[in-house]
């Protein structure tokens with residue numbers, strides 16, 4: 001895609017699922033990757049998958065130490081920052097603990113704010129850059145057991161619009177993607193009945209693949225999307241249409 005080759009692309013939560021597929025997609029496009037994730041056994045696998053044009057940062061995006069490591073790399077310049085890392089800690093509202101609330105807010109919302117701020121400062125200086133944020137279709141219609149998660153994803157969409165308004169004059173675009181039900185390893189482990197229900201909700205009658213989301217990130221990062229900012233692109237097989 002136009003403008004991705006040789007671009008310097010940061011992806012958080014890159015060791016698994018959508019993040020990993022996105023890393024693969026940008027690598028195939030010729031980008032230079034800075035991949036961020038928690039300490040994980042997947043690190044050596046990623047190093048084998050991306051033998052060149054890749055820097056791996058073991059960093060927890062909720063800690064100062066983690067953010068400092070990322071800052072060092074951001075100081076060297078960047079073209080695209082993808083805030084993909086996200087977690088769930090599900091419970092119905094009357095059973096949800098403060099910890100479950102705080103953990104999800106820390107990863108899915110506060111870290112995205114801090115990393116977007118970090119990227120925005122450098123991108124404003126450069127007068128160019130793209131920030132992409134992971135939302136979710138559940139931001140649009142709520143989801144049982146996910147008061148914390150849905151609040152963060154709706155927050156991400158609102159932050160994306162505000163940052164797009166503020167940064168547009170400096171040549172910086174900010175967009176979000178709202179994936180539907182994506183067949184990441186975590187989702188594929190769910191009972192057959194739940195998977196069938198998820199497929200049935202989508203007019204396209206299938207789960208999405210991590211590669212479907214990766215393709216959308218690549219498009220929004222590319223010059224083909226140079227007039228798109230402040231949007232949240234649903235990549236969900238039509239689930240949100242109801």
Ligand SMILES: NC(=O)c1ccc[n+]([C@@H]2O[C@H](COP(=O)([O-])OP(=O)(O)OC[C@H]3O[C@@H](n4cnc5c(N)ncnc54)[C@H](O)[C@@H]3O)[C@@H](O)[C@H]2O)c1
Pocket residue numbers: 012013014015016017018019036037038040059060061062084085086087107134135136137178179180181182183184186187
């Ligand atoms: N899979 C889906 O169906 C789906 C649907 C809608 C939205 N999303 C969103 O897409 C994103 C990726 O989802 P996924 O299914 O690929 O998830 P995943 O669990 O497979 O991967 C998330 C990655 O983020 C990393 N991570 C978690 N906390 C971190 C932290 N504090 N610091 C650094 N890394 C951290 C994890 O180690 C993991 O590698 C998430 O933001 C998720 O909310 C996923």
